[in-house]
Amino acid sequence: MLKVLVNGADGRMGSQVVKAVYDDKELELVGGVSISHVGEDAGVFAGLGTLGMPIRAGLGQALDDLKPDVVVDFTSPKAIFENAKTVIEHGVNMVVGTTGLTAEQRTELGKLAEAKKTSIFIAPNFGLGAVLMMKISTEVAKYLPDVEIIEMHHNNKLDAPSGTAIMTANQIAAARKEAGIEPAPDKTHESLDGARGAKVDGITIHSVRLPGYVAHQQVLFGGYGEYLTIRHDSIDRKSFMPGVILAVKKVGSYPGLTFGLENFL
Ligand SMILES: NC(=O)C1=CN([C@@H]2O[C@H](COP(=O)(O)OP(=O)(O)OC[C@H]3O[C@@H](n4cnc5c(N)ncnc54)[C@H](O)[C@@H]3O)[C@@H](O)[C@H]2O)C=CC1
Numbered sequence: 001m002l003k004v005l006v007n008g009a010d011g012r013m014g015s016q017v018v019k020a021v022y023d024d025k026e027l028e029l030v031g032g033v034s035i036s037h038v039g040e041d042a043g044v045f046a047g048l049g050t051l052g053m054p055i056r057a058g059l060g061q062a063l064d065d066l067k068p069d070v071v072v073d074f075t076s077p078k079a080i081f082e083n084a085k086t087v088i089e090h091g092v093n094m095v096v097g098t099t100g101l102t103a104e105q106r107t108e109l110g111k112l113a114e115a116k117k118t119s120i121f122i123a124p125n126f127g128l129g130a131v132l133m134m135k136i137s138t139e140v141a142k143y144l145p146d147v148e149i150i151e152m153h154h155n156n157k158l159d160a161p162s163g164t165a166i167m168t169a170n171q172i173a174a175a176r177k178e179a180g181i182e183p184a185p186d187k188t189h190e191s192l193d194g195a196r197g198a199k200v201d202g203i204t205i206h207s208v209r210l211p212g213y214v215a216h217q218q219v220l221f222g223g224y225g226e227y228l229t230i231r232h233d234s235i236d237r238k239s240f241m242p243g244v245i246l247a248v249k250k251v252g253s254y255p256g257l258t259f260g261l262e263n264f265l
Pocket residue numbers: 007008009010011012013014033034035036037074075076077079083096097098099100123124125126127163240
């Protein structure tokens with residue numbers, strides 16, 4: 001049985017991961033770590049009232065004590081780089097769902113993992129539908145290069161734009177380049193800063209944050225007297241769990257860095 005430690009165990013995603021790992025017959029949940037709810041009774045915050053397991057305060061100490069095979073991290077964009085270094089330094093494999101790592105940081109973590117002979121898997125989105133949305137968008141972009149992204153999330157999300165929107169923009173820009181086609185120039189003058197959103201690889205991203213939303217994205221392609229919209233909606237965080245469990249089981253077979261769930265499908 002693979003031993004799994006969940007970092008951010010009491011969070012919106014971490015508590016779902018705790019339950020998904022606990023329910024999987026091939027995995028053994030060895031513990032949870034967080035900074036907000038810690039201690040003997042804090043297990044209830046990890047989504048399982050019957051967990052009977054404390055939530056620990058220190059990742060390094062938990063790694064030493066519990067000796068997991070895999071750490072799953074859903075914490076915060078500010079913490080993830082240091083968390084990942086700690087896990088790799090301990091020689092433990094890692095599955096990262098936390099957003100916010102730059103391409104340079106991912107490369108650095110990959111090199112560290114290779115040096116330590118461990119594996120790190122990072123995915124901005126574990127939803128199958130979201131991965132397909134990105135894949136389809138890169139195909140469409142070869143024919144319809146004019147595109148903007150609208151991502152919509154719950155109002156407690158800490159980062160903007162979303163990791164998924166950044167990955168979508170990166171992939172679309174690469175596909176456009178490969179196809180040798182360019183979008184029409186944006187001639188709009190912004191009379192108010194930010195009115196046209198933010199640009200990633202030349203692609204405009206608009207971020208909506210509202211209560212009631214979970215995780216949603218539209219990729220809008222403009223054409224000649226027509227337009228095409230690709231939309232994905234995660235209406236429940238359960239949507240991410242099959243991808244997380246798949247990654248936990250596969251990560252050890254992929255040394256160094258792997259980026260994106262499509263590599264495991
Ligand atoms: N890859 C994917 O499919 C998905 C990724 N995410 C990402 O996961 C991250 C977490 O999202 P949520 O669960 O909604 O956040 P959340 O705020 O509900 O949960 C994060 C938890 O981590 C804890 N935490 C923060 N810093 C920590 C640290 N240094 N060490 C240990 N625990 C720490 C917090 O106390 C909190 O309980 C975000 O970056 C989000 O964008 C969210 C959903 C899906």
